[in-house]
Amino acid sequence: MRTNDHASIGDLLNQAEVLAEDYDDYDTEAARQRVSTRADRTDPGDRATPRPPVAAHEQAARDLDLAVALIVDTPQAAAALERFADDDRPDPEGAVVFAALLHLARAHDAAQFWWQFAAGGGNRTAAFCLSLAHGRRAEFSDARHWRAEARRLNAPDGATRAPAARPLLPESIRHQLLTQCHSGSRPTLPARLEAVINRLPVDPDHDFGTIPRPVPTLTRDLPRGHQAPPSAGRPGPDADA
DSSP states (O other), X not given: OOOSOOOOHHHHHHHHTTTTTTSTXXXXXXXXXXXXXXXXXXXXXXXXXXXXXXXHHHHHHHHHXXXXXXXXXXXXXXXXXXXXXXXXXXXXXXXXXXXXXXXXXXXXXXXXXXXXXXXXXXXXXXXXXXXXXXXXXTOHHHHHHHHHHHHHSOOOOSOOOOOOSSOXXXXXXXXXXXXXXXXXXXXXXXXXXXXXXXXXXXXXXXXXXXXXXXXXXHHHHHHHTOXXXXXXXXXXXXXXX
């Protein structure tokens, strides 16, 4: 099934103001340019290779991968995730970052769960990601719904938060994710970082299955590729969540 109601990734990023509203001092256009510059430096011949057109659901999957790579590349991502893990009432901004990590760890249903949580809290970036998540499954009616929600939601009126003291992921890994997106490959976390995500405590959900939840040490565990044992009383996740 194909649809002609699919805008380019640039158009959708601009229309949804993805990242710019949640991370006010982050330059999304500069990030997209960085993707191209890094990849050209890695493989100059790739620029001259024409690429065949792709189906709408395949393009949505690529666009979602790029959006996710940009989300975890933002300087505010670590601080947002820390708030999300520590707060008794998780905020939508941190849920967007956590969902991006789950997507990179191939926990797509769990990522959708947390994007829906964030979109329910009024986060436009989450609604934008949901439109692409449904599009990659060829669920174009749902994709149009969430694209409309992304356009409808208002930007937050709070003050700009200070950047995180440290990035969420090491520079080499963020570079790798963006370069993989540019080359058309699916961005993936190194095995040691994916294992940190897979060992998180989980909760069952009727619609989405097993849902990982963050722990307060997550932003410290990710760069090192380590995971502290779950606290007493917390259920351990399945081996391959």
